[in-house]
Every structure is written in structure tokens, then in C-alpha cells.
Amino acid sequence: QYNENGPSFNDIDYSNISKFTDNEIGFLISMSSKLTSKLSIDFKFKPLYHKIFSNFAYGFGTDVILLNSMNNFNFIIGVEDILSFKKWNNGTDEIYNPKVYLTWTYNYRNKLLLLFEANSYTDIKLGVEHVFNKLFFVRYGYSNYNDLSLGLGIETDAINFNYSYL
Numbered sequence: 001q002y003n004e005n006g007p008s009f010n011d012i013d014y015s016n017i018s019k020f021t022d023n024e025i026g027f028l029i030s031m032s033s034k035l036t037s038k039l040s041i042d043f044k045f046k047p048l049y050h051k052i053f054s055n056f057a058y059g060f061g062t063d064v065i066l067l068n069s070m071n072n073f074n075f076i077i078g079v080e081d082i083l084s085f086k087k088w089n090n091g092t093d094e095i096y097n098p099k100v101y102l103t104w105t106y107n108y109r110n111k112l113l114l115l116f117e118a119n120s121y122t123d124i125k126l127g128v129e130h131v132f133n134k135l136f137f138v139r140y141g142y143s144n145y146n147d148l149s150l151g152l153g154i155e156t157d158a159i160n161f162n163y164s165y166l
Contacts, residue, residue: 024050040067050086059086061096076103110134139164 026048034040044063050056061084068075077100084096101119108114115127127141137153141164151164 022050022052024048038069040069041065042067046084048086055088055090057086057088057092057094059094060084072107074103074105074107076105077101078103137162 026046029045029047030042032040032042042063042065044061044065046061046063048059048061050059061080062082063078063080064082065076065078080099080101081096082098086094088094099120101117103115103117105116106114111131113127113129113131115125115129117123117125117127123143123145125141125143127139129140130138132138135154135156137151137155139149139151139153141149141151143149149164149166151162153160153162155161
């Protein structure tokens with residue numbers, strides 16, 4: 001009754017599931033280059049390891065971002081997952097479609113950052129970041145997909161730590 005991908009969501013009795021383990025670890029390797037005084041390009045490489053119970057996958061993703069800065073405004077066009085996949089130990093491959101997005105940010109006195117973003121999947125994101133002492137960051141966000149999110153960050157010359165609750 002099941003195909004090679006297993007049961008459909010409607011065939012699963014979720015009341016019989018008492019434990020579920022899903023861990024994903026990823027890294028971000030980024031390179032930026034200034035093309036002009038106001039224009040830069042970023043390349044991102046995102047290797048990852050994903051484990052669900054005894055199944056595991058290795059993979060990576062790649063992004064390209066073009067940033068144009070004018071005064072306190074930034075305009076960004078990016079393409080996420082230009083080449084992105086996961087290869088599972090059971091032979092399953094996950095291949096992700098590229099996603100184009102446009103972002104606009106406004107920085108008010110290096111204390112408050114406002115963000116608007118729209119992408120090719122009709123997701124809309126709004127965000128606010130408060131900066132305290134150029135070290136601590138408090139972030140609030142809204143999207144039509146995840147509703148509200150909250151985040152905290154610490155940034156020094158030696159460390160950049162970010163946490164978010166979606």
C-alpha cells in the first residue's frame with residue numbers, strides 16, 4: 001500500500017509516536033568581495049549533517065548575494081540554494097530548488113535596523129533589530145509563514161552568537 005517514499009501523512013497514526021529524534025548540524029562558510037564602494041557580492045557554502053533516528057544525510061547548499069548600500073539603506077538581491085542537496089544513507093536524495101529574494105533594510109543611527117523581505121515563494125518577512133552597546137542585539141520578526149519570532153545576539157571581534165525562537 002506504500003510507495004518507495006513510505007506512507008503518506010494521512011496514513012500515519014501520530015498517537016502511536018512517543019519519541020522522535022531529529023538533529024541537523026550545519027556550518028556557514030562565507031566570502032565577501034567589494035565590487036565598488038557601494039556594491040558587494042557574497043558567496044556562501046553551507047555543509048550539513050542531518051540525522052533522524054538511525055538515518056543520516058550529508059549535503060551542502062550554496063548562495064549568492066548582491067548588496068547595494070546607499071546612506072542608511074541596503075538593497076539586496078539573493079539566490080539561495082543555487083546548488084543544494086542532501087544524500088541520505090538509505091539512497092534517498094533531497095534536491096532543493098533555488099529561491100530568489102529581495103531585501104530592503106534601513107539602519108537608524110546604528111541602534112535600530114528595520115527589514116522587509118519578499119521571495120519567490122511569496123513569503124513576506126518584516127523584522128526589527130535593537131542594538132545595545134554595539135555588542136548585544138534583540139530581534140523581533142514576523143513572516144506570513146512562521147508568524148512571530150524572537151532572537152538574541154552577541155557580537156565581538158572573536159565571536160558571533162545568535163539564537164532565535166520561531
